[in-house]
Amino acid sequence: MSTMRAAVLREFGQLEVADVERPEPGPGEVLVRVRACGICGTDLKIVSGAYRGTWPPALPFIIGHEWSGEVAALGPDAQRSGLRPGDRVVAENHTGCAACPMCRAGRYNLCERVREPGFKLYGHTAPGALAEYAVRPAVALHRVPEQVSEVAAALVNQGALTVHAARRTGLGAGDSVAVFGPGLLGLLMIQVARAAGATDVIMVGRGPRLEVARELGGTAVVDYEQADPVAGIRAATGGRGADHVYDCSGNTAVVAQALGAVRRGGSVALLGLAGGKLAELPVDRVTLDELNVLGVRSSPNAYPAMISLLASGAIRTGPLTADQYPLSDVAAAFGALARRESVRPIITMPPAERRPSRRRPDASCP
C-alpha cells in the first residue's frame, strides 16, 4: 500500500496530519498531486462539526475544495480526456449527474441528485484535497496554463463563483457595482467586475481590507463603521444607486442595505450563506422598482473563464495569496482564518520529482 500525508479530520474540532492510504484512480478518474489548497469559512464550519452527518457524512474525513495540482496518473479510460501526467490542473467539486433536468440544461450546480447517497461532492461528502494526492473524475478537471501559478490557481474555485455571479446579473461594460464584504470572494468580485467592464466599483466593509480593495481596482470604498452603506453607495453613483449589488458577506443585515443601494430595475446577487438565518425583505421596494434578487451557487461552466482571466493578468492575486503554510502547519492556517488575520490561508506542497523524460531539451537543440 502506498501512503500519503493528509490533514485528517478524525474528531470534530481537530485536524491531524497523518499518513493515510493513497487513493487509486478508478475508471475515468485521474490521480492529481496537490500543489496548493486554500482553506475557507466552509472548511472551518465542517471541522467544527456544524454540518456533521452531512458534510462529512462520517469520520475520518479529508476536507479541502479550493485547490490546484498536477496530474500524476490516469485511471482506465481517462486517456480520452486528453490529460497527461505533469499537466497542471484545477478541479470542480462536482459536475453533476449529467442526467437530471438541471444538468441537462447546463445548470449542473443545481443537480437534483446532489443530496442522494453516494453523490460525490468532493471536499464535502467525498475526500477533499488537503492531502498530497487527490482523485477526481477527468471531466471535473481543467488545465491551467504556465503563466498561472499553483497558488493563484487555488483561487479559481472562488473566482469562478464571481464569474457566475457577474453572468447571473448580466453585468456589462460601463455598469456600476457595489460589493459587500472584502473577503476573498469580494476582492475577486471587484476584479472580475472591472474585467467585465464595470467602471464604478464600490466596496463596503471595514478595516485594512478596504485598502486592499482600492489596490485591486475598487474605485470607492465605504467603511460601514463610519458611514451608512446605502448613503455611501448612492453618493458614489450620483444618487441613482448601483446597477448591481453583490453580497459576499453572508450577513443577513446586508440584504436590506443591498436592496436600498441598488438602482431601480437593478440586481442584487447573494453569494454568501447565512447559516439558516432570515433577512428582512422590503417587499414594496422589490415590487415597485422591479428589483432582481438572485441566488448564486457554485460556478457552472465558469472555470475556463476564470482561468483565462488569471492567465491574462486581469486579476491580481498577490495580496490574496500571501499567507502560505506547509501541510504540517495546517492548524496555524486554520487559526489565522478563524481570527480573520488572513484573507485566504493556502497550504502549499512541493512538486512531484520530475521524471527525466519530461526534462526540457538542451538549449543547443534547434
Ligand SMILES: [Zn+2]
Ligand atoms: Zn470554499
Ligand SMILES: [Zn+2]
Ligand atoms: Zn444532475
